[in-house]
Amino acid sequence: MTITRNRRVAVGAVATLLAVSLTACSGGGDDDGGGGGAEGASADEIEAALQEGGSITYWTWTPQAQTQVDAFEKAYPNVDVTLVDTTGAGDANTKLQNTLAAGTGVPDVVQIEYQSVPQFQLPGQLADLTEYGFDELESLYTPSTWGAVSQNGGIWGLPQDSGPMAFFYNQEAFDAAGVEVPTTWDEYVEAARTIKKNDPDTCLANDSGDPGFTTSMIWQAGGTPFQTDGDAVTIDLADEGATKWAEMYQPLIDDELLCQLPGWSDEWYQALGDGTIASVALGAWMPGVLEDGVPDGKGKWRVAPMPTYDGTPTNAENGGSTESIPEASENKLLAAGFLKWLNSSDESIKAFMDTGGFPATVKDLESADFLGYESEYFGGQKINEVLAAGASDVNEGWQYLPWQSYANSIYADTVGQAYLDKSSLLDGLAAWQDENVSYGTEQGFNVNG
Template sequence: MKNTISLAVLRGSAIALTAALALTACGGGAGDNAGAANEEVSAEDVQAALEEGGDITIWSWEPTLDEVVESFEAEHPNVNVNLVNAGTGNDHYVALQNAVAAGSGVPDVVQLEYFSLPQFALAESVRDLSAYGAGDLQDTYNPGPWNSVQANGGIYGLPMDSGPMALYYNKEIFDKYGVEVPATWDEYVEAARALHEADPSVYIANDTGDAGLATSLIWQAGGQPYKVDGTDVTVNFTDEGSTKFAETWQQLLDEDLLAPITSWGDEWYQGLGNGTIATLATGAWMPATFSSGVAATAGKWRVAPLPQWQEGEPTSAENGGSALSITSASEKGALAYAFLEYANVGDGVQIRVDNGAFPATAATLESEDFLSDEFEYFGGQKANEVFAESAKSVPEGWSYLPFQAYANGIYNDTAGQAYVSDTTLKDGLEGWQEASIKYGSEQGFTVSK
């Protein structure tokens, strides 16, 4: 459920966080604890805070944290954790920004999706965890999620989970029509043609314009359309990676090889269930959604590596995932960091994995128990082997905009026109670029292309 909501946010309408983004641009919002937030905090300070105890408040919609909190409190009886679901998606972020602006009611710890983290980091609403020694944890995490918690030379959260991508495919449909599972995106286009020719009701995938999917595939292709240095931002969708994605996806659009069905609705679940949607390229969190939302197809689906842009050069990308961050307004920074370490580095990691979360920690991804787990839904396949390899193959250097929520919200009004008109995806991406530049400039950023 958590990831379903998260991706819905990425696809949703333009998110009304104008006040938050304006605040981001002018670098305000740190609160009275701005100085305290920059002070060095040693491991001894964190241990002392645990021994002293106290109350901390966490805002998160993630259900696996319930058991983590119970375990943490049992291990540290002097600590009381108030776990609050302040809303999901837009509601969560608006509530956080309102609390920051009001200077009251701000939690100590907050869950932030990777795409939203930069805007709160630049606004100084969350702390740079470098002061807590978080930089020493770099090798603890895989490159994708670790890169996602960094902004402006700082570390603004500890990765909570990750979404290394894979290709989920309906084996029964591929076998029925004798189509090979594609290993490259060129082969993917060929497979799309073969499936749709064999049965016009079958599409290789659905897509009505998904900003999250587009940026993930551009990331996989080596594109870096976003570059951020403080309030200096570059938006450029004419680079090689963006062009690869646009040209390949254009073929699917021109030949009507994508089902015109929006993800996460009833029609989408029906398509996954009845075989008319044959594949899904998305994050490693998807198995739980398959099991709960498309239970009747258990045994029919399998997991394969994400198709490659260049044969023989395994590369993946992330799609989804979030971090836990400490707010600048918190007066319990050391105690809050103790919880972050427990939940995202310590015993809490296995608790969350056991409850269905996909880890960001390298050691977990490499453990025999994790890799050997057989997924009944996928016909007994050891799917984590595919996900773990994907996690290791995510290129570094990707950045999100400090107003990514807004940018994703206008995708369908710009690039998405390629799905419903004669506009090409290449031109649509350039339109998305110009609209993003215009908005960023209006919010006080220096934006170029």
């Protein structure tokens, strides 16, 4: 009985294998090339298309998007914008990548983090907006954000916001521990010790290993670990800036001076509100996050410039994103019209700024209204003065890897281990470098690292 049954199973298996190999032979070639020349359009043609109308899909995680879209549809009643909330940068990348691979359901306008632009641009998945005359808009934006959307001879999006780093701190927690605002990183490490000594359950900062923070910190220290020129990529995660940061930061890990809550979790928000975490060094979009997510912190938080290594002001960007048009969009002309309105019209940018958005447009960053704004949440402090000053200190020459989101995904496997084991950050960075060199080479880049 048993033998017969087994034989039948075996015959079935062989049949399946045969079917499998037969069908495999008939699988035709698959052409997966992106790109294809798009026909350009002048400003008048774009305006005409907007008047004529149609429908487009917009993917974003911007909190102000609904307000912006409503205002747009009022100005151009014939255009119907379908808003899709992609909830956050990480999910959005995956979703966009899958849609592009599938070739259907591609959005017409999509939000992409600056660091992920090359990942979609290099395989030819983004439309070059030079053809729509967007090169004329360059002067509207800060150099660092414009640099992030224009590379490899094209313009791949219009900047939405920027994230020059700043040092946000809880004044009440600082007072309780008797700590002054650190202006250098040495003072920062000392402040971390004092706060820990004063109350072991609290800490100056929370960091369990975050690739966005690490890269920004290396950037702030003057490092340029990633350099891309066409298919040539140089990776040096042991350059002067990276080493400077790692050596400064190592004692915080070794002496357990940091809180290690998962960032953006409920616990994290709670700890920001009750003084457990006394400070955060993040992008200028942070006030919006605090107001929205940490209502308990109202009146307690303040902002200061980033600590420096030697007294010379120096800064980096942290986060920030652009809106782009996929090459596979079926309505690029209309999409270009919407995008132009979204990130360059006064009406849209005002809606963005009204609820805590930090713009990328020079005019708005320099406006008296913006700079003079006294934030109630920050105890009446003119926070934008500090944040905008930080924007002008951003180090030039920084580039992300063409596969930054993948690099970030393997960060915990490598640099993250230093946080876990209290081992050397420099070793962790070296391991991250090795993984990226081999990945880049596999992906067809000419990697030097």
